[in-house]
Amino acid sequence: MTVFARACRSTLPVFVVALLMLGLPPAGLADEQRATDDEQRTTGEAPGAFVVEDGKVDPATYQGYLVYTRVCMACHGPDGLGSSFAPNLVRGAERLGWADFAGTIATGREVQPGQVMPSFADDPYVMGNIPNIYSYLRARGEGGLGRGRPKIIESMQETTEDIEEDNEAAAESADGA
Amino acid sequence: MLREIGYALTAAGLMAASVAYANDNQLELQQNPEFWATQLGNYQGNRFSELDQVNRDNVGELRSVWQFSTGVLRGHEGGPLYVGDGRLYIHTPFPNKVFALDLEDEGRVVWSYEPDQDSRVIPVMCCDTVNRGLAYADGRLFLGQADNTLIALDAESGELLWEVSNGDHTVGETNTMSPLVVHDKVLIGISGGEYGIRGHMTAYDVETGEQVWRGYSTGPDDEVLIDPETTTMLGEPIGEADLGVSTWPEGEWERGGGAPWGWVTYDPELDLIYYGTGNPGTWNPEQRTKDGEPVDNKWAITVFARDPNNGEVKWVYQKVPFDEWDYDGVNENQLIDIEYEGEQRKGLAIIDRTGFGFLLDRETGELLVAEKFAPETNWADDYDMETGRPNVNEQYSTYRQGVDVNTTDICPTAMGAKNMQPTAYSPRTGLIYAGINRICMNYEPFETEYVAGQPYVGATLTMMPAPTQEGDMEGRMGSFIAWDPVAGETVWKIDERFAVWSGALATAGDLAFYGTLEGHVKAVDIETGEELWRFKTPSGIIGNVNTFMHEGKQYLAVLSGVGGWAGIGLAAGLENPEDGLGAVSAFSALGDYTKLGGVLTVFALPD
Numbered sequence: 031m032t033v034f035a036r037a038c039r040s041t042l043p044v045f046v047v048a049l050l051m052l053g054l055p056p057a058g059l060a061d062e063q064r065a066t067d068d069e070q071r072t073t074g075e076a077p078g079a080f081v082v083e084d085g086k087v088d089p090a091t092y093q094g095y096l097v098y099t100r101v102c103m104a105c106h107g108p109d110g111l112g113s114s115f116a117p118n119l120v121r122g123a124e125r126l127g128w129a130d131f132a133g134t135i136a137t138g139r140e141v142q143p144g145q146v147m148p149s150f151a152d153d154p155y156v157m158g159n160i161p162n163i164y165s166y167l168r169a170r171g172e173g174g175l176g177r178g179r180p181k182i183i184e185s186m187q188e189t190t191e192d193i194e195e196d197n198e199a200a201a202e203s204a205d206g207a
Numbered sequence: 208m209l210r211e212i213g214y215a216l217t218a219a220g221l222m223a224a225s226v227a228y229a230n231d232n233q234l235e236l237q238q239n240p241e242f243w244a245t246q247l248g249n250y251q252g253n254r255f256s257e258l259d260q261v262n263r264d265n266v267g268e269l270r271s272v273w274q275f276s277t278g279v280l281r282g283h284e285g286g287p288l289y290v291g292d293g294r295l296y297i298h299t300p301f302p303n304k305v306f307a308l309d310l311e312d313e314g315r316v317v318w319s320y321e322p323d324q325d326s327r328v329i330p331v332m333c334c335d336t337v338n339r340g341l342a343y344a345d346g347r348l349f350l351g352q353a354d355n356t357l358i359a360l361d362a363e364s365g366e367l368l369w370e371v372s373n374g375d376h377t378v379g380e381t382n383t384m385s386p387l388v389v390h391d392k393v394l395i396g397i398s399g400g401e402y403g404i405r406g407h408m409t410a411y412d413v414e415t416g417e418q419v420w421r422g423y424s425t426g427p428d429d430e431v432l433i434d435p436e437t438t439t440m441l442g443e444p445i446g447e448a449d450l451g452v453s454t455w456p457e458g459e460w461e462r463g464g465g466a467p468w469g470w471v472t473y474d475p476e477l478d479l480i481y482y483g484t485g486n487p488g489t490w491n492p493e494q495r496t497k498d499g500e501p502v503d504n505k506w507a508i509t510v511f512a513r514d515p516n517n518g519e520v521k522w523v524y525q526k527v528p529f530d531e532w533d534y535d536g537v538n539e540n541q542l543i544d545i546e547y548e549g550e551q552r553k554g555l556a557i558i559d560r561t562g563f564g565f566l567l568d569r570e571t572g573e574l575l576v577a578e579k580f581a582p583e584t585n586w587a588d589d590y591d592m593e594t595g596r597p598n599v600n601e602q603y604s605t606y607r608q609g610v611d612v613n614t615t616d617i618c619p620t621a622m623g624a625k626n627m628q629p630t631a632y633s634p635r636t637g638l639i640y641a642g643i644n645r646i647c648m649n650y651e652p653f654e655t656e657y658v659a660g661q662p663y664v665g666a667t668l669t670m671m672p673a674p675t676q677e678g679d680m681e682g683r684m685g686s687f688i689a690w691d692p693v694a695g696e697t698v699w700k701i702d703e704r705f706a707v708w709s710g711a712l713a714t715a716g717d718l719a720f721y722g723t724l725e726g727h728v729k730a731v732d733i734e735t736g737e738e739l740w741r742f743k744t745p746s747g748i749i750g751n752v753n754t755f756m757h758e759g760k761q762y763l764a765v766l767s768g769v770g771g772w773a774g775i776g777l778a779a780g781l782e783n784p785e786d787g788l789g790a791v792s793a794f795s796a797l798g799d800y801t802k803l804g805g806v807l808t809v810f811a812l813p814d
């Protein structure tokens with residue numbers, strides 16, 4: 031779990047969660063708050079924060095898309111939609127909550143005989159990117175982000191390099207762990 | 208004294224006979240048209256049956272006589288074996304159960320076998336926990352388990368006779384393929400090209416499971432079993448030593464993939480086995496360059512002709528040097544005798560992953576024909592017939608476009624224009640019948656680091672349906688085609704909503720059979736492709752339609768049960784990129800048509 035702490039340390043700039051921007055009805059918002067009460071989302075420091083604006087996203091969420099497509103898609107299908115092999119994660123990530131989501135990636139999980147999620151604890155690239163994957167999947171679910179490769183919101187472009195540097199740092203520190 | 212000599216002679220005779228029996232049993236069985244004794248129907252991989260009780264005139268009356276649920280949910284590849292003892296022998300994906308079913312008693316379970324395997328093997332199987340089926344010879348069944356254990360079972364009782372480990376799943380080695388018995392050896396490859404493994408083909412003794420030889424796909428000649436003076440490439444000796452080392456950046460051959468996980472075929476007259484090797488390690492071509500220049504990465508994506516007795520390589524043909532698209536070259540090599548430019552030739556035909564239909568001379572490895580069977584194929588314009596190399600189209604070269612650049616609209620996709628689904632060949636028509644995929648991709652290489660047992664992929668891939676051409680069915684993602692391997696032309700085609708991921712069957716009843724991902728088994732007129740019959744099985748079909756005769760009655764049987772890479776890639780449906788993000792897709796989602804679940808369905812004509 032030390033790896034997590036390091037990964038989480040690379041927290042993202044303060045983001046406004048997409049639902050607020052999308053102006054979804056209060057009922058939805060209430061559900062959303064219940065689901066994430068333990069995440070201190072309002073501070074914007076929690077993993078899983080995201081911005082979706084006209085189908086575009088913040089750099090961390092974009093990074094999450096890339097990592098998802100490189101690593102997770104092989105079982106969970108394109109765009110988090112699930113496959114004949116592994117479940118749909120568009121809503122699943124949100125339902126799990128941050129701790130279980132990150133824990134499942136790190137330790138793996140045997141759902142039933144024949145259905146097994148591997149542990150990625152030895153993969154520094156994945157471990158360093160769990161918050162970004164979580165942001166991406168929440169953006170797909172709660173944020174209403176569509177399928178395919180999103181674009182980055184122009185005004186946030188400049189932070190892309192910072193994110194990558196953060197991820198590299200996280201990967202390195204995880205590597206050494 | 209005489210009596211003793213007599214005993215000794217008898218004993219010697221028995222020993223000789225038993226060796227001869229082990230050598231020839233599979234060949235004898237497959238020469239009997241009533242049996243389906245090996246997954247591809249015969250050693251040549253033809254998937255052709257001489258049976259004609261079910262034919263063009265009566266196939267409309269074909270009906271299901273019984274069904275059997277395997278109790279396993281994953282993708283069901285391969286098919287049942289019938290060797291004349293009134294039983295069907297079937298297998299399942301992980302946990303790799305084996306069943307002997309009584310054909311006359313509606314599939315009553317005569318015996319079943321379930322290996323005990325570490326479930327951690329499941330998530331290192333890149334594209335579902337499929338298995339392509341059993342092999343049989345001389346009263347023994349052979350199964351390659353997911354965890355790389357090769358086992359022999361007594362076909363009569365289901366008792367385990369021996370087991371041997373062919374690999375280590377903790378470093379990403381797994382098994383999906385069907386073994387093949389040749390002489391007194393059982394041959395098996397390995398999977399794990401997405402985990403940086405080093406591929407190999409290995410022969411084990413049928414009696415004891417003892418390893419006899421192993422030929423690697425990459426590395427020094429003495430481990431690949433190449434002699435550069437005698438092993439040929441396009442008809443000439445290779446000449447240069449250790450190309451399996453020198454065509455890689457330092458040490459990369461050790462994780463160079465080349466996993467042979469497809470089908471092995473065999474020519475009993477030439478006494479040679481044929482198989483193809485998979486992709487060269489990481490999908491990021493940049494990491495496979497040497498001194499900043501592309502190199503061949505031998506012997507990945509290569510057709511090997513080996514002597515089954517000792518593994519020595521007779522000839523090689525590398526279909527894709529320096530792969531940039533994951534065009535895993537494992538597709539089966541159909542051994543066909545054809546007339547080429549007025550001469551009788553021993554041919555070897557491939558409906559290849561790359562979208563090209565190849566024809567080679569199987570004695571020498573010379574390249575005779577390389578034409579596109581999937582017309583959308585654009586990664587290469589054609590093949591240089593002198594050098595045997597593709598003329599790669601720079602626009603679709605993921606290496607030229609560069610790392611972290613998304614090269615778009617490459618056809619076919621990494622799934623290939625044809626994947627593992629085996630083709631059929633009718634010697635009566637001279638045509639090959641093949642289920643194919645009509646899907647393209649965007650491919651973005653990225654720098655990846657090797658960690659043992661973790662995916663070693665290095666490219667981001669998204670897929671979209673291949674552009675349609677005039678006369679194509681709107682939204683089609685697959686076709687079933689009749690291909691002339693000598694002319695290099697498609698004779699007829701049937702478009703299908705989804706990739707056609709099932710094996711084909713051709714029969715002397717003038718019929719071709721295949722399955723669809725929605726779950727239909729279809730029979731078509733072998734001359735025209737006209738559909739004559741269909742039956743909806745409970746789940747999508749990625750298995751193979753097999754046929755055999757028992758007590759004078761012709762049966763057909765197929766495993767349904769969707770999954771495999773098709774199930775992963777197509778479950779949610781593909782998007783047309785031109786529709787823009789978030790648009791409602793015009794292309795169908797497989798999940799709207801079928802769900803998981805393995806079932807064997809057996810068909811016959813009414814009495």
